[in-house]
Every structure is written in structure tokens, then in C-alpha cells.
Amino acid sequence: MGAYLIRRFLLMILTLFGMSILIFVMLRLVPGNISDILFDAAGMVNPDDKARLEAELGLDQPILVQYATWMKGLLTGDLGYAYVSEKPAIDEILPRIPVTAKLAGLALLFSVLIGVPLGVISAVKQDSVLDYVLRVFSLSGLSLPSFWLGLLILMGFVQYLGWIPIYTDKPETVWQEIGLLSIPALAVGYRASALIMRLTRSSMLEVLRQDYIRTARAKGASTASVNYNHALRNAVLPVITIIGIEAAFLIGGLIVTETVFNIPGVARFLVEAIRWRDYPIVQNLVMFIAIVTVVVNFLVDMAYVVFDPRIRYDD
Amino acid sequence: MATIDHQAELKRAGANIDSSWSRFVYYMRRYPLGAAGAIIAIAFVVIAIFAPVFTSFDPTTTDPRASLAPPGGDHVLGADFMGRDMWARIVYGARISLMVGIGSTLLGSFFGVIIGLLSGYYGGWLDLITQRFIDIMQALPLLVMALLMAASLGPSLTNTIIAISIPIVPHVARVIRSNTLSLREMPYVEAAKAVGMGETKIAFRHILPNTIAPLIVLGTAQLGSAILTEASLSFLGLGVPEPHPSWGRMLSESAAEYVRTAPWLVIFPGIAISLAVFGTNLLGDAVRDILDPRQRS
Numbered sequence: 001m002g003a004y005l006i007r008r009f010l011l012m013i014l015t016l017f018g019m020s021i022l023i024f025v026m027l028r029l030v031p032g033n034i035s036d037i038l039f040d041a042a043g044m045v046n047p048d049d050k051a052r053l054e055a056e057l058g059l060d061q062p063i064l065v066q067y068a069t070w071m072k073g074l075l076t077g078d079l080g081y082a083y084v085s086e087k088p089a090i091d092e093i094l095p096r097i098p099v100t101a102k103l104a105g106l107a108l109l110f111s112v113l114i115g116v117p118l119g120v121i122s123a124v125k126q127d128s129v130l131d132y133v134l135r136v137f138s139l140s141g142l143s144l145p146s147f148w149l150g151l152l153i154l155m156g157f158v159q160y161l162g163w164i165p166i167y168t169d170k171p172e173t174v175w176q177e178i179g180l181l182s183i184p185a186l187a188v189g190y191r192a193s194a195l196i197m198r199l200t201r202s203s204m205l206e207v208l209r210q211d212y213i214r215t216a217r218a219k220g221a222s223t224a225s226v227n228y229n230h231a232l233r234n235a236v237l238p239v240i241t242i243i244g245i246e247a248a249f250l251i252g253g254l255i256v257t258e259t260v261f262n263i264p265g266v267a268r269f270l271v272e273a274i275r276w277r278d279y280p281i282v283q284n285l286v287m288f289i290a291i292v293t294v295v296v297n298f299l300v301d302m303a304y305v306v307f308d309p310r311i312r313y314d315d
Numbered sequence: 316m317a318t319i320d321h322q323a324e325l326k327r328a329g330a331n332i333d334s335s336w337s338r339f340v341y342y343m344r345r346y347p348l349g350a351a352g353a354i355i356a357i358a359f360v361v362i363a364i365f366a367p368v369f370t371s372f373d374p375t376t377t378d379p380r381a382s383l384a385p386p387g388g389d390h391v392l393g394a395d396f397m398g399r400d401m402w403a404r405i406v407y408g409a410r411i412s413l414m415v416g417i418g419s420t421l422l423g424s425f426f427g428v429i430i431g432l433l434s435g436y437y438g439g440w441l442d443l444i445t446q447r448f449i450d451i452m453q454a455l456p457l458l459v460m461a462l463l464m465a466a467s468l469g470p471s472l473t474n475t476i477i478a479i480s481i482p483i484v485p486h487v488a489r490v491i492r493s494n495t496l497s498l499r500e501m502p503y504v505e506a507a508k509a510v511g512m513g514e515t516k517i518a519f520r521h522i523l524p525n526t527i528a529p530l531i532v533l534g535t536a537q538l539g540s541a542i543l544t545e546a547s548l549s550f551l552g553l554g555v556p557e558p559h560p561s562w563g564r565m566l567s568e569s570a571a572e573y574v575r576t577a578p579w580l581v582i583f584p585g586i587a588i589s590l591a592v593f594g595t596n597l598l599g600d601a602v603r604d605i606l607d608p609r610q611r612s
Contacts, residue, residue: 145589255458286455293456
């Protein structure tokens with residue numbers, strides 16, 4: 001177990017290191033840097049001014065030096081300055097994280113609360129009308145763009161209630177904040193719940209065919225007990241894995257949903273930073289997203305070992 | 316002496332498959348959801364190919380007098396702020412969606428197959444390096460990866476296709492690699508080696524054709540998500556640029572302004588995206604059930 005953990009951890013560090021190189025190289029492929037954009041917008045180009053700006057931002061340094069500077073900063077918590085706002089990048093990113101984290105947590109909660117029970121029902125009632133309805137429902141979740149779902153929800157509010165649920169920076173109570181966030185969280189969580197539902201269904205179907213389920217039935221256990229105590233407990237394991245994959249999907253959904261609902265989180269901020277070619281923000285934010293995804297996957301792997309007594313990694 | 320009438324035996328077992336038509340009918344009955352998906356997907360392709368037949372309007376011609384015209388009358392589904400016909404934009408938008416969807420899936424699968432095949436067949440350090448590289452590429456969410464690519468390549472139709480194909484590569488490579496690993500141990504591969512066939516020739520002649528079924532399953536599944544990613548990228552203004560009529564772009568932030576005044580601008584492009592993706596997803600599920608019996612429910 002210990003050796004496996006260490007190996008897995010080292011692989012994670014290696015992945016993140018490779019990631020940092022990939023992000024860095026990809027951003028240098030961008031045609032034009034911030035000085036080009038600023039000067040193009042101004043309409044006139046004074047080469048001296050431009051050179052001064054590039055020197056100030058460190059863009060005239062060799063690419064390896066730029067990378068080393070970034071890495072050093074990343075390890076010491078100094079992320080450089082945002083080009084657009086000229087504030088330290090970390091001061092721009094950190095305050096935006098809590099909103100996104102709350103939204104993601106709420107969306108994940110919704111997706112599990114909706115996905116697991118519906119998946120179980122769908123499997124237990126396999127090939128019934130209800131099963132077909134639920135399968136179409138889950139497939140729709142994978143097909144509706146979450147930004148469109150968000151727009152439709154906004155439209156519904158405007159049409160029937162006459163107001164738009166806009167996120168405010170200063171909600172008065174925790175409940176008000178949860179209320180405001182739960183609408184976008186549902187829009188994002190629908191897709192996630194669809195994935196969880198499909199996986200729970202297929203995993204349940206597989207477990208329900210096992211011998212020990214037949215044994216449980218034979219010894220006279222009630223249907224509910226067989227379904228929940230014997231089957232679901234075993235079927236839910238693969239569902240844990242998908243939470244890792246889910247983290248990646250959620251971030252994609254959050255990017256568009258935060259844009260639709262005007263939520264000042266990190267996901268929307270990333271799109272703005274990409275438009276502005278704000279390297280310090282983009283590279284740090286993407287790195288942050290990569291770290292979150294990789295760490296979540298690592299934790300999910302660990303959880304798997306803890307929850308499934310059949311998996312043991314011998315040293 | 317007893318003889319076996321194969322045809323009669325098959326009939327008795329309920330497999331009344333003797334012509335391609337009855338085979339078609341059989342699958343339609345066996346997979347009603349898949350059949351519905353196939354119909355939607357075919358309709359989508361037909362509309363994309365024969366776009367001019369379905370509308371007399373040009374999707375890019377502006378008409379100030381028709382600005383924000385409601386549905387009905389000349390403009391069946393209304394018109395946008397610049398007076399462009401919605402139905403025409405949706406019909407021609409199918410072309411863009413289809414081009415980006417199929418283009419990026421094919422491109423991503425092509426490189427994914429080559430990487431997966433070589434990595435699985437040759438193993439060793441080549442496999443080790445590609446595996447680490449794939450780990451890295453999968454550490455980023457699909458949309459973030461596509462966003463980064465789209466931003467670094469700049470907005471154009473071709474670049475959008477490339478950007479969306481990149482996240483597909485590791486996905487396909489993984490599946491093909493694991494398939495290759497088991498196919499490599501097959502007796503016919505050993506036989507080919509015994510008669511002195513070259514390694515590369517074995518990989519492409521004997522292993523590649525056997526990975527086609529999982530590839531088709533994966534490809535149809537990826538198609539829907541590729542269309543969805545294009546819509547998301549264009550929605551964020553980093554995908555297919557004007558004047559191409561892209562469904563995602565039609566819903567971009569500016570559309571949010573019309574939620575109150577011109578809801579048809581929001582409703583119809585969304586229905587188009589959802590239907591197209593829904594159809595390909597249904598089809599993908601059925602294709603998986605047919606070609607991959609292990610996952611059959």
C-alpha cells in the first residue's frame with residue numbers, strides 16, 4: 001500500500017510538471033502578446049514604447065528564463081502580476097475561488113442526489129416504460145448544452161416571475177447564497193447527474209446478476225433489502241471513480257454557466273483572461289485547474305482502495 | 316445420417332435475418348431508441364448537405380427591415396438583430412456543426428489510433444513515454460484544453476476542428492492501446508511472426524482491422540461531445556468566427572440580452588444543438604450495444 005501510494009504520488013507530480021511545460025508552450029504559440037494587443041488598440045505603434053513594455057513584463061527574456069521564473073514563482077506563491085488589472089495575479093485568482101468551489105460542490109451534491117437513486121430505479125425496473133423514460137432523461141442531460149439550459153432557466157424566471165436570479169457578491173444569509181447558487185448548480189449538475197445515473201444503472205445491472213444476489217433472494221431477504229443492502233453497496237464503487245472524471249466535466253460546465261449567470265468565479269475569469277492574452281492569469285489558472293483535477297483523481301483512487309476491501313496493493 | 320439445415324435452425328432461434336432489409340428491420344425493433352437516433356442523425360446530415368433546398372434565404376444576408384422579426388410570416392423562425400433569417404442560419408449551421416463534429420472526431424481518432432497502436436504493440440520505452448504524455452493531456456478538462464488550443468491557434472473553422480480534435484487523441488489512444496495489448500497475444504499474430512512478417516506490417520495488417528469495432532463505438536460517442544464542445548467554444552466567442560452561422564455563436568452572450576425581448580433567438584439554436592447531440596448519442600448507445608456485446612444491458 002505504502003509503495004503504491006508513493007509511486008502514484010510521484011506520477012502525479014510528474015504529470016503536473018509535464019502539464020506546466022505544455023501550458024507554457026501552448027501559450028507561447030499564441031499569435032501576438034499583450035503589448036501587441038494594447039498597441040493595436042491604440043492604433044499607433046512606437047517601437048520604443050513597445051520594447052519598454054515588453055521588458056517591463058519580462059516578455060523579452062529567453063523562453064527558458066521565462067519558464068524558470070514562472071516555476072520559481074509557482075513554488076513560492078508569487079504568481080506575477082496580471083497584465084490587465086496590474087494587480088498581483090494571486091490577488092485576482094484567490095478571491096474568485098470560493099464562489100466557484102461552492103458552485104461546484106453544490107452541483108456535485110445535486111448530481112449524486114439525483115443520479116444515484118434514479119440509476120437504481122432504472123436498473124431495478126430494467127426495460128420497463130419507466131426505465132426508458134429515465135434513460136431518455138439521462139441522455140438528454142448529456143445532450144443539452146448547459147449554457148442553453150441556463151439561458152432557458154433565466155428565460156423562465158423572466159417570463160413567469162419578472163425578475164432574474166443574479167448572483168450578488170454580498171448575500172445576506174447562507175441560505176440566500178445557497179438559493180442563488182442552486183439554480184446555476186442545477187444547470188451544471190444535470191449533465192453530471194446524467195453520467196452518474198448511467199453508470200449507476202449499468203453497474204447495478206451487473207451486480208444484480210451475481211450469485212450472491214440470488215442467494216440473498218433465496219434466503220428470503222426482501223426486495224428492498226436485496227436492492228439496497230446487497231446490490232447498491234457493491235454497485236456504488238464504480239460510481240466513486242466517476243466523481244474524478246466528473247471533476248473535469250464540471251469545470252467545463254462551470255466555464256459556460258458562470259458566463260451565462262454572470263457569476264464572478266474563476267471559471268468565467270479564465271475565459272476573460274484568454275481573450276486578453278493575460279499570460280500570468282491564464283497559465284496560473286489552467287495550472288490550478290490541472291492541479292485540482294489531478295489531485296481529485298488521486299484522492300478518488302485512494303478512496304477506492306479504502307472502500308473496496310478486494311483491492312489491496314501489497315508492498 | 317442427420318444433416319443440419321442451418322437456415323431453418325436460425326429461423327427457429329428467432330433470427331429471421333435473410334436479407335439486408337430484414338436485418339435493418341430487426342435492428343430497428345431491437346433498438347427502438349437507436350433507431351430514433353439514427354433517424355435524427357440522418358435528418359441532420361441530409362439538412363446539412365442539401366441546405367439550399369430547405370431554405371431560400373441566405374444565412375449571412377442582413378436585412379435591417381427584418382431586424383428582430385418574430386417567428387411567422389416570411390421568416391418562419393424569426394430573424395436576429397441584423398435581420399438574418401433564423402431558419403436559414405440553423406439549416407446552414409448544421410453544416411458547420413457536422414463539419415466540426417466529423418472533422419475533429421476523424422482527425423483525433425486518426426492520431427489516437429496511430430499512437431495507441433504503436434504504443435500498445437511495441438511497448439517498452441515508447442509505451443512508457445506516450446502513456447505519460449497521455450496522462451498529461453488528460454489532466455486538463457476537455458473544454459479547458461480546447462479553449463487553450465483555440466486561443467493559441469486563433470479563431471477559424473480549421474483551427475476549431477484542430478482544437479477539438481486534440482482532447483480526443485488521448486481518449487482514443489487509451490482504448491486502442493488496451494485493445495492492442497490483448498490482440499498482440501493472439502495466435503494469428505504469433506503465426507504471422509512465424510512466417511516472418513515484419514512487425515509494422517503485423518501491427519497494421521492484423522491488429523489494426525481488429526480494433527475497428529471499438530473505434531466505431533468510441534467515434535460515435537465522441538461525435539456528440541465534439542458537436543457540444545464546438546457549441547460551447549463558439550458560445551464563448553473562441554470557436555467558429557463570423558460570418559459562419561454556428562449554433563453556439565448564435566447563442567453567445569449577445570443572445571442573453573434578448574432573453575426578454577426576442578426569446579426565439581435563444582430557443583431555436585438550442586433546440587438544434589440538443590437534437591443533433593441527442594440523436595448522435597442515441598445512435599452511439601445503440602452502436603455500442605450492437606458492436607460491444609460485453610456492455611449489452
